[in-house]
Amino acid sequence: MSDFKTPIYMDYSSTTPVDPRVAEKMMQCLTMDGVFGNPASRSHAHGWAAEDLVDQAREEIAKTVGADSREIVWTSGATESNNLAIKGAAHFNQRRGKHIVTMKTEHKAVLDTCRQLEREGFEVTYLDPMENGLLDLDVLKAALRDDTTIVSVMHVNNETGVIQDLAAIGEICRDRKIVFHVDAAQSVGKVVVDVEAFKVDLMSFSAHKAYGPKGIGALFVRRKPRVRIEAQIHGGGHERGMRSGTLPTHQIVGMGEAFRIAREEMGAENERIRMLRDRLYDGFKDMEEVFVNGDLDQRIAGNLNISFNFVEGESLMMSLRDVAVSSGSACTSASLEPSYVLRALGRSDELAHSSLRFTIGRFTTEAEVDLAIEQTRAAVEKLRDLSPLWDMFKDGIDLDSVVWAAH
């Protein structure tokens, strides 16, 4: 095992390690001999140098997503961007209407923000996806009302890696003058992001999903046609009043460099990652009762969300001591509910409990994939030998016909 740093990291959708090139740039913005100044200090060279680096990073973000640099607002991450976008636009537009449309498969940073707005008197419609995870455009159209002010649909789903057809959704929203917000935390470096083609008005980004540092993100706020939002954090009036707080130069520089690398290397990187992901899936294909969750084609290259029926996800992860993955099983969280994303796709609770999410990335190797296959197969076999459900399945008993003593 000495070849690997164990546990092997296959949880890139949760977060990524910082690319060494990014770390190098960040380190130049911290100490006395570096660019440590406050970018808002207008009166001396330390401030100007920092402001320059912030401007360059802003330019990198804009270029990566097809925006103008004046449309980028720095935040602490996609959670804050989602809060600022949805609350900010909901509040600004509340005289026009108080209805918001989103999906059941969104990240909690969107769903819980919507819940908060419901407590404030807004009305929210949570749409079901189709079985493959995609939004049915007719379902969207049917949900829109005269008082709908915001549609919020994520680009790439964090659990399944499924990619929504944003251009089609954007077209529908633009026609009806509805603000279109997109959580694109999982997109950069995995799929082309183009705010013009998608006709989005507000778009949330995060650095740490793309080999940048944690604690920094951005919100795209469209200028033409102009989209207005109410600030959620008040103070020194930074970021044109939309988000106050001293700009963290090192974080911003890190995000800029991470997005530059993502933009320039995405093509080659995705090809390599897709090959590895396909190799991983090929390693499981001949097993019985294995199901991929979400559409396999409309999905980012690095994601394999897969259910091994009749074994429970958390115990499976316990067996995978040398592979770091995540599971849709309830046992991984404090609640007893399995993944709400998989449930929304119409997956049974059992299959949701039996799911593993492998997400591979920049530093994944073929040898690591092979080891993950070997260990996963051994673990599934061991746990099926332990599973009364597997016995019943093998005896031809239909588990749906059993009356369970639920607790």
Next chain:
Amino acid sequence: MAYGDKVMDHYDNPRNVGSFDAKDAEIGTGMVGAPACGDVMRLQIKVGTDGVIEDAKFKTYGCGSAIASSSLLTEWVKGKTLDEAKEIKNTAIAEELELPPVKIHCSVLAEDAIRAAIDDYQSKQ
């Protein structure tokens, strides 16, 4: 969440995995939980003519703590009379395995399983 040593030990080397013929008169079978809830335990006991549990086997679908709880239970019930086995409390299982609060339901399930197995055995006599 990190697992305690005792849970890991039972998980790595589960005791008494397997099954008996449920139709046998000397066998009591308890199956509790539901796939939808993420755990199902099947506990079986083999009872001698003297009313003492001679052997026990289990199979469990569930998290590591559920597997450990049922594995431990099979060790504990062996050699006990049915009345003694009925006295096994989930709190004792949770304590022995040092289960964290979110895993207490696994020990509750194990307690339910032994009771269900005993009920099944007694209903057959």
